[in-house]
Amino acid sequence: MGGFCGNKNILAPKKCSGEARHRGLTQNSAPGPKGADIKEFGDSESGPPLIPMIHAIEAGNKPMVAAIEGFALGGGLELALGCHYRIAHSKARLGLPEVTLGLLPAAGGSQRLPRLIGVPAALDLIITGRHVTAAEALQLGIVDQVTDHHTVDAAVKFALSVAGRPLDARRISSYSCPPVSGDLDALFEEVMRKVRRGARGAIAPVACVQAVRAAATLPYARGMERERELMATLFTSGQARALQYSFFAQRAVSRWSTPSGARWDASAPKPVRKVAVIGLGTMGRGIAVALAQAGFPVVSVETQEKQLTEAKRAVSQMLERGAKRRGVAAPLDKMSYSSNIQAVADVDLVIEAVFEDMGLKKKIFQQLSAVCKPDALLCTNTSSLDVDQLASQTRNPELVVGMHFFAPAHVMKLLEVVYGPRSSPQALATAMQLGKKMGKVSVAVGNCPGFVGNRMLKAYVEQAFFLLEEGATPELVDSALEEFGFSMGFFKVSDLSGLDVGWKVRKEDGLALPGVSTGPSARIRQGRRYSPLGDLLCQRGRFGQKTGSGWYQYGKPGGRVATPDPWLHSFLEEYRAQHGLVPRRIDPQEVLERCLYALINEGFRILEDGIAAGPEDIDCIYVFGYGWPHYRGGPMFYAAMVGLPKVLERLEHYYRAHPDVPDLQPCSLLRRLVASGSPPVQKWKEAIKKLHSQL
Numbered sequence: 001m002g003g004f005c006g007n008k009n010i011l012a013p014k015k016c017s018g019e020a021r022h023r024g025l026t027q028n029s030a031p032g033p034k035g036a037d038i039k040e041f042g043d044s045e046s047g048p049p050l051i052p053m054i055h056a057i058e059a060g061n062k063p064m065v066a067a068i069e070g071f072a073l074g075g076g077l078e079l080a081l082g083c084h085y086r087i088a089h090s091k092a093r094l095g096l097p098e099v100t101l102g103l104l105p106a107a108g109g110s111q112r113l114p115r116l117i118g119v120p121a122a123l124d125l126i127i128t129g130r131h132v133t134a135a136e137a138l139q140l141g142i143v144d145q146v147t148d149h150h151t152v153d154a155a156v157k158f159a160l161s162v163a164g165r166p167l168d169a170r171r172i173s174s175y176s177c178p179p180v181s182g183d184l185d186a187l188f189e190e191v192m193r194k195v196r197r198g199a200r201g202a203i204a205p206v207a208c209v210q211a212v213r214a215a216a217t218l219p220y221a222r223g224m225e226r227e228r229e230l231m232a233t234l235f236t237s238g239q240a241r242a243l244q245y246s247f248f249a250q251r252a253v254s255r256w257s258t259p260s261g262a263r264w265d266a267s268a269p270k271p272v273r274k275v276a277v278i279g280l281g282t283m284g285r286g287i288a289v290a291l292a293q294a295g296f297p298v299v300s301v302e303t304q305e306k307q308l309t310e311a312k313r314a315v316s317q318m319l320e321r322g323a324k325r326r327g328v329a330a331p332l333d334k335m336s337y338s339s340n341i342q343a344v345a346d347v348d349l350v351i352e353a354v355f356e357d358m359g360l361k362k363k364i365f366q367q368l369s370a371v372c373k374p375d376a377l378l379c380t381n382t383s384s385l386d387v388d389q390l391a392s393q394t395r396n397p398e399l400v401v402g403m404h405f406f407a408p409a410h411v412m413k414l415l416e417v418v419y420g421p422r423s424s425p426q427a428l429a430t431a432m433q434l435g436k437k438m439g440k441v442s443v444a445v446g447n448c449p450g451f452v453g454n455r456m457l458k459a460y461v462e463q464a465f466f467l468l469e470e471g472a473t474p475e476l477v478d479s480a481l482e483e484f485g486f487s488m489g490f491f492k493v494s495d496l497s498g499l500d501v502g503w504k505v506r507k508e509d510g511l512a513l514p515g516v517s518t519g520p521s522a523r524i525r526q527g528r529r530y531s532p533l534g535d536l537l538c539q540r541g542r543f544g545q546k547t548g549s550g551w552y553q554y555g556k557p558g559g560r561v562a563t564p565d566p567w568l569h570s571f572l573e574e575y576r577a578q579h580g581l582v583p584r585r586i587d588p589q590e591v592l593e594r595c596l597y598a599l600i601n602e603g604f605r606i607l608e609d610g611i612a613a614g615p616e617d618i619d620c621i622y623v624f625g626y627g628w629p630h631y632r633g634g635p636m637f638y639a640a641m642v643g644l645p646k647v648l649e650r651l652e653h654y655y656r657a658h659p660d661v662p663d664l665q666p667c668s669l670l671r672r673l674v675a676s677g678s679p680p681v682q683k684w685k686e687a688i689k690k691l692h693s694q695l
């Protein structure tokens with residue numbers, strides 16, 4: 001973005017002393033077009049103090065025209081709002097994304113934007129942080145003109161054309177907010193209610209509403225004071241640090257590397273022009289939709305005719321709904337269907353998404369290997385099965401990788417790309433790039449049972465069951481997790497996805513055994529503590545929402561509203577009595593420590609094993625695939641915020657109390673990091689490398 005005044009003087013930011021600045025609160029440094037340098041938020045900043053500069057621009061007697069090309073985000077847009085006119089190139093993007101970094105637009109953005117475009121439109125932009133196109137900015141009244149030509153030339157021409165006109169009516173800080181239809185207080189109360197509900201503990205969206213309310217109800221100078229006070233609280237909050245960490249973590253995971261030395265910058269992806277999806281159950285349908293929406297021609301294969309007919313209808317509906325939401329044409333022409341696997345003969349990449357059964361998947365990989373082009377990439381959407389075993393069914397095992405999507409696959413942002421010991425760097429690079437084109441946060445992970453996400457989840461789920469045995473209720477566990485920031489606690493999620501899913505896996509793993517409901521062996525499997533509670537509910541046909549009851553009751557099969565179930569409470573009492581378990585009072589803190597620290601401990605094991613390249617990979621997986629509250633950064637960042645010595649001490653404490661639960665035994669990487677002074681999370685990768693080289 002460039003700024004121009006009537007006599008063509010270009011704004012040249014000057015350096016100012018560090019003391020003159022106030023850590024980005026009253027006098028922020030000069031922003032670039034993408035806004036402030038996010039890296040500088042934690043360090044010393046450079047550049048001139050922003051707020052006085054914007055005030056000086058606005059108060060100036062020469063018309064100042066902002067020429068906006070590329071991005072005008074955050075401080076960049078705030079600077080433009082201080083100008084008297086704004087001209088944008090048609091390809092420009094504008095926005096106040098501070099909320100996504102745990103902040104608010106504190107260089108006057110929260111005060112000027114509502115004065116310029118009205119309270120409802122400003123609330124929408126500031127609370128969501130979304131970027132708008134130049135066309136939308138023009139429609140909203142943020143810019144005065146959009147050009148397809150040279151923006152700077154257009155701005156200079158414009159500045160000359162308005163030179164000499166009075167500027168009083170162009171100084172946004174002197175405006176009052178345009179009146180809203182209806183009662184202003186009622187509007188803010190309604191917005192605040194919605195924002196608090198959606199924010200689930202995030203403080204920045206709430207502060208954004210408060211700042212806009214100040215713009216609507218206070219004179220500009222007092223509004224600016226309020227903006228500064230609110231920003232001061234946000235700026236030093238752990239939430240802002242977590243969200244800023246997450247911004248860089250998302251970008252770091254695209255620079256993948258593997259323990260064998262393969263790297264993102266040394267592995268060129270293969271071109272992918274046409275893709276196939278095998279199996280049109282829930283996952284296959286979502287994957288096909290996501291591919292078509294990303295512009296890929298998709299051949300979908302489903303051998304069961306009835307399922308194929310249903311899937312065709314469902315996929316078309318999903319594509320049409322998505323297109324309506326985005327205001328584009330539904331890409332129905334990208335889809336073709338077949339009940340014959342021969343239809344995939346000419347595709348460049350296949351994603352197998354059939355039922356989670358190793359025998360069936362092996363058969364399909366044998367068929368694919370025979371039918372597909374020899375250089376086609378064969379991918380599996382398995383959530384935990386051994387990718388290498390599937391690779392061994394094919395002619396070219398180096399072309400096999402996992403692409404583990406999360407349900408619903410066209411909505412969820414996460415993709416785990418699983419490389420086996422034989423996957424080639426090119427295969428990995430191709431799957432990572434495809435994920436990116438599909439708008440996913442793709443994370444490369446090694447091959448082990450459950451990969452990263454589900455492997456860690458196992459430790460968390462186990463603790464939730466044990467807590468019930470020891471005296472907790474599903475309501476107590478869920479409310480502690482929801483208070484932490486998850487949208488749903490474990491037991492509600494389990495009811496939603498179906499208890500039978502985990503039951504099937506436990507049966508396959510030899511854990512859920514029929515007829516072992518009493519006696520000492522009932523709660524020990526494979527030499528460690530085991531809770532059969534989930535199996536017992538499944539044996540009674542309580543699969544969750546779909547059967548009308550699970551850990552909660554739902555009134556009828558398919559019901560959605562969870563209510564506590566007295567039957568379940570008596571069942572738990574009987575179960576404890578039967579097994580000689582004396583219930584005790586469990587507080588929410590113990591729920592969090594047991595569930596989250598067990599999960600984090602497994603995260604450290606995963607880092608130790610080299611299954612994830614760094615803490616950023618694990619954190620992105622949890623934030624984008626498992627509902628970990630974004631403003632808490634992810635489990636590994638959270639562990640660093642809590643303090644590694646504290647996490648270690650609590651795990652030691654719980655392991656002493658439960659020596660039959662190996663997940664609670666602190667892993668050696670955690671001990672070593674604590675022993676080496678608990679380096680910040682950004683330094684763990686180096687520390688891990690050093691530890692590995694010492695072993």
Ligand SMILES: CCC/C=C/C(=O)SCCNC(=O)CCNC(=O)[C@H](O)C(C)(C)COP(=O)([O-])OP(=O)([O-])OC[C@H]1O[C@@H](n2cnc3c(N)ncnc32)[C@H](O)[C@@H]1OP(=O)([O-])[O-]
Pocket residue numbers: 024028029030031034035036037038039050071073074075076097098101106107248251252
């Ligand atoms: C001053 C007063 C207070 C003001 C506050 C604000 O302005 S708050 C508002 C603050 N501003 C924002 O919130 C905007 C944040 N930025 C974005 O949303 C996107 O970058 C984009 C939409 C501008 C471009 O998307 P794209 O897909 O084309 O590109 P990409 O995303 O891959 O980025 C390319 C490289 O640039 C890096 N980098 C980018 N921005 C920043 C930054 N601000 N800082 C530092 N670095 C930044 C990024 O890490 C990456 O580096 P890598 O990994 O290659 O080493």
